[in-house]
Every structure is written in structure tokens, then in C-alpha cells.
Amino acid sequence: MVSLSVDDLSVQYQSQGKKVHAVDHVTFAFGDNESLGIVGESGCGKSTLGLAIMKTLQENASVSGKILFDGKSILEIPDSEFTKDVRWKQMSMIFQGAMNSLDPVFTIKKQFEEILRKHSFQGDHMDAIKSAISSVGLAHSVLDKYPHEISGGMKQRIIIAMALILRPKMVIADEPTTALDVLVQAQIMILLKKLKKDGLSIILISHDLGIISEIAEKVGIMYAGQIVEFGKMEEIYKNPKHPYTIALLDSIPKMKETKRIIPLKGNPPSLISPPSGCRFYDRCPQAMEKCKKDPPKIKTESGFVMCWLHE
Numbered sequence: 001m002v003s004l005s006v007d008d009l010s011v012q013y014q015s016q017g018k019k020v021h022a023v024d025h026v027t028f029a030f031g032d033n034e035s036l037g038i039v040g041e042s043g044c045g046k047s048t049l050g051l052a053i054m055k056t057l058q059e060n061a062s063v064s065g066k067i068l069f070d071g072k073s074i075l076e077i078p079d080s081e082f083t084k085d086v087r088w089k090q091m092s093m094i095f096q097g098a099m100n101s102l103d104p105v106f107t108i109k110k111q112f113e114e115i116l117r118k119h120s121f122q123g124d125h126m127d128a129i130k131s132a133i134s135s136v137g138l139a140h141s142v143l144d145k146y147p148h149e150i151s152g153g154m155k156q157r158i159i160i161a162m163a164l165i166l167r168p169k170m171v172i173a174d175e176p177t178t179a180l181d182v183l184v185q186a187q188i189m190i191l192l193k194k195l196k197k198d199g200l201s202i203i204l205i206s207h208d209l210g211i212i213s214e215i216a217e218k219v220g221i222m223y224a225g226q227i228v229e230f231g232k233m234e235e236i237y238k239n240p241k242h243p244y245t246i247a248l249l250d251s252i253p254k255m256k257e258t259k260r261i262i263p264l265k266g267n268p269p270s271l272i273s274p275p276s277g278c279r280f281y282d283r284c285p286q287a288m289e290k291c292k293k294d295p296p297k298i299k300t301e302s303g304f305v306m307c308w309l310h311e
């Protein structure tokens with residue numbers, strides 16, 4: 001079982017002489033037997049948040065704040081030690097679009113062997129590879145195939161198996177169903193639910209609140225680098241508080257409703273010079289004069305909401 005707490009985490013990228021505030025003072029926590037969803041539009045900082053937790057940010061990024069993983073302050077662990085003892089062994093990541101990065105000239109088996117070799121894995125390589133392949137519901141015969149000989153869904157299962165091969169306690173899955181057709185999406189979600197049932201903690205990053213609601217007990221709604229609402233999935237799904245969360249839920253098609261989907265107008269603000277007040281101000285149907293000030297963090301039943309409406 002695993003616990004993760006992120007306290008006042010900020011990530012800035014230095015780009016062409018300007019600072020991009022990709023993640024801004026983000027705080028949340030989740031613990032044993034829980035999985036977490038991070039949801040938001042493209043460019044809201046959710047992937048950067050995952051990369052910061054995995055300590056795999058690019059060199060032009062600077063990080064401040066605290067991340068405690070099972071009580072260890074991971075930003076203080078030297079990179080060499082983190083690579084040796086934590087990354088892939090205790091927590092791993094399914095990177096967005098990773099299935100397209102399988103090497104076309106090597107068989108799947110060779111690519112698994114390379115991972116184990118790089119991590120100086122001491123056990124029996126074939127046993128570990130077969131066990132990882134079985135855990136994602138694939139036949140061992142897939143190991144002799146080249147990437148072009150297998151489907152997109154199988155490739156994504158292989159990427160998940162690669163993330164699991166060193167038996168981490170927690171996996172960060174960044175958009176694991178994007179670019180897959182709906183049937184394969186459903187299969188991948190069933191697989192993630194099974195892995196979770198088997199004891200794996202999952203942080204699922206997605207733009208799709210519907211997908212996140214299938215697996216996560218807790219959810220953070222991210223907008224323009226900030227988590228604007230955080231709490232239990234069920235509570236937020238039934239009773240969303242932040243106008244952005246409400247807009248996200250309104251944009252999900254519902255089978256039994258004939259109500260028109262209401263698209264959210266406008267674009268998020270620049271992360272180079274974000275507004276000093278509420279970042280949703282320009283798009284919010286309930287914006288008030290005082291929203292030009294930084295919104296307060298209001299406690300809810302299981303988390304918080306950043307909005308003057310709930311002062």
C-alpha cells in the first residue's frame with residue numbers, strides 16, 4: 001500500500017527567456033487503497049505534475065515544494081539514488097503515446113530484456129517478463145513478435161506490462177486510452193481496474209472525467225496549472241462546486257438525457273503571465289468583481305474548492 005502527498009508544488013519551465021508556470025502551488029494527498037484522477041484540458045499542467053512526481057522533468061524545469069512518497073521526501077533524494085531505488089521499482093509511469101515508441105527493429109522480448117538489463121535485474125529474466133505479460137492478459141507468444149505485427153491495444157498492454165515489470169506499488173498513467181478506439185479503451189480500463197484490485201495504486205491523468213470516474217476514488221480538477229477542486233470522486237461527480245468542474249461535467253454526453261452538450265467557450269489564460277485573480281475568470285459564467293482577486297481555498301467535505309462562490 002502506498003501514500004503520496006504533494007505540498008505546495010510548483011514547476012516552472014524556462015523557455016526563450018520566459019518562465020512558464022506549468023504547475024502552480026498544487027497541494028493534495030491520497031493514501032492506501034485509493035486511486036487518484038487528475039483531469040483537465042490539454043496544457044493545464046497535468047502531465048507536468050506526473051513528470052514532477054516521477055522526477056523525469058526536462059532540464060529547463062525548476063521545481064519547488066514537497067512530494068512525500070511513503071513518507072520519503074522524493075525531491076530531496078539524489079537523482080542517482082532515486083533512479084536506483086525508486087523509479088520503476090516503487091513507482092513507474094505509463095507515458096502518453098508511449099506505445100508509438102516501441103522500437104520497430106526489435107522483438108517485444110528483446111525490448112523487455114533491455115529494460116531488465118538497464119535496471120540490473122537480479123532475478124530470472126524470462127520469469128519476470130512472462131509474469132508481466134500475463135498480468136496484462138496477453139499470451140506469451142506476443143514476445144516473439146515485432147511491434148508492427150501487433151494491434152494498438154496489444155501495444156498499449158505491453159507498455160503497461162513494461163511499467164509493471166519491476167513490481168512498483170504505484171503507477172502514473174498519462175492518457176493511457178487516448179488514440180485507442182472505444183472498444184480497446186474499454187479493455188484497457190478493465191485491465192487498469194483489475195490491476196488496481198490486485199493492489200496497484202494508480203494516478204490516472206486524463207482530459208476525460210468520465211474515464212477517471214470509472215477508477216478513481218479521489219479526483220483533482222486542474223485548470224491553468226492549479227488544482228481548482230479536489231475531493232472524493234463520488235462527491236464531486238454528484239455535486240460539483242467549481243464552475244470549471246460543472247462545465248467539464250456538462251460536456252460529457254449522457255445516454256439517457258436529450259439535453260444539449262454545452263461547450264466551454266474561450267481558452268485558458270497564458271501560463272507565462274497568468275492572471276493574479278481567478279484563472280477561470282474570463283470563461284466563468286458566474287464571475288464577479290472580487291474574482292479578480294486570488295480565490296480562497298475553501299474546505300469541502302473531502303477536499304477543497306478554489307472559488308469565491310463558496311467563500
Ligand code: SF4
Binds near residue numbers: 244284286287307308
Ligand atoms: Fe468563477 Fe469567480 Fe469562482 Fe473564479 S472565483 S470560478 S470567476 S465564480
